Amino acid sequence: MAELNLPNAEQLTDSLHKLKNQQDAVTLDASPTSSSDQNQPEKDNEPQVSYPRTPHSRDGYGFRKSGVSTPLNVPESGSNHRRPEELVPDPNGLGWPAKSTVSRLNATPAERLDRERKMASAVRTILECIGEDPDREGLLRTPERYAQAIMWMTKGYEQRLADVINDAVFFEDHDEMVLVKEIDISSLCEHHLVPFTGKIAIAYIPNQLVLGLSKLARIAEAFSRRLQVQERLTKQIAIAVQEAIKPRGVAVVMEATHLCMTMRGVQKPGAITTTSCMLGCFRTHQKTREEFLTLIKGK
Numbered sequence: 001m002a003e004l005n006l007p008n009a010e011q012l013t014d015s016l017h018k019l020k021n022q023q024d025a026v027t028l029d030a031s032p033t034s035s036s037d038q039n040q041p042e043k044d045n046e047p048q049v050s051y052p053r054t055p056h057s058r059d060g061y062g063f064r065k066s067g068v069s070t071p072l073n074v075p076e077s078g079s080n081h082r083r084p085e086e087l088v089p090d091p092n093g094l095g096w097p098a099k100s101t102v103s104r105l106n107a108t109p110a111e112r113l114d115r116e117r118k119m120a121s122a123v124r125t126i127l128e129c130i131g132e133d134p135d136r137e138g139l140l141r142t143p144e145r146y147a148q149a150i151m152w153m154t155k156g157y158e159q160r161l162a163d164v165i166n167d168a169v170f171f172e173d174h175d176e177m178v179l180v181k182e183i184d185i186s187s188l189c190e191h192h193l194v195p196f197t198g199k200i201a202i203a204y205i206p207n208q209l210v211l212g213l214s215k216l217a218r219i220a221e222a223f224s225r226r227l228q229v230q231e232r233l234t235k236q237i238a239i240a241v242q243e244a245i246k247p248r249g250v251a252v253v254m255e256a257t258h259l260c261m262t263m264r265g266v267q268k269p270g271a272i273t274t275t276s277c278m279l280g281c282f283r284t285h286q287k288t289r290e291e292f293l294t295l296i297k298g299k
């Protein structure tokens, strides 16, 4: 439901951004958005939303193309085990890249074609191994199709957070919770390479900077189009929002159904897995956390 409104929100902020560029004066006190019902971000019809953007609103912003980023914590010596939050920045501005993300990103068209051929031949092998005939009509182009599909379903690896957010960071003197919920998410379970799908709610309490509303969904999408486990996906989205606008706190809750559970009959069909990640004031302030949980429960 929130999503239906998101493109409008984006268009709105985009056009406002353009408008902003036309007039040079920055009027910080013109913020009619600071009304009491700001907790519901689905309010695109408000005529006078103002997001004045200061020249420095991206200061401290994490995922820069330049690679200038938040300091990378050095893992404890002797440990190869790095926690996800230690892996945010990388020199290419990618959040948590995989081993060969950079070579995938920089592949020439010929290399891409080669990659797809290699994958297609592997899929052909799978078809043979399950006892199918890869040469029967229905399956003839399945290997190529699958290769293209899996590249698409994992294209989040190639997305730089800076590009996803695309400057939609605005100065706003608003310190109430911003919440977008019911964001549809589809991802791939890294243990079985089958989908898990569900809904996600993302909230933050701004600290002078707000993010274009549609960008929360875009961030979630970028990380979901990778091989994931739900716990990590939830955490990465929260940390990415934290990185982008350094809010007072971020909360992410995801509810998903895993086909590897429901299709294989390991658990009851329809079993829902819930994960959450609370950062900053959502972690330290019980009241804030409760407000968020109440808001996401209300339909």
Ligand SMILES: [Zn+2]
Residues within 6 Å of the ligand: 189, 190, 191, 192, 193, 194, 258, 260, 261
């Ligand atoms: Zn699985």
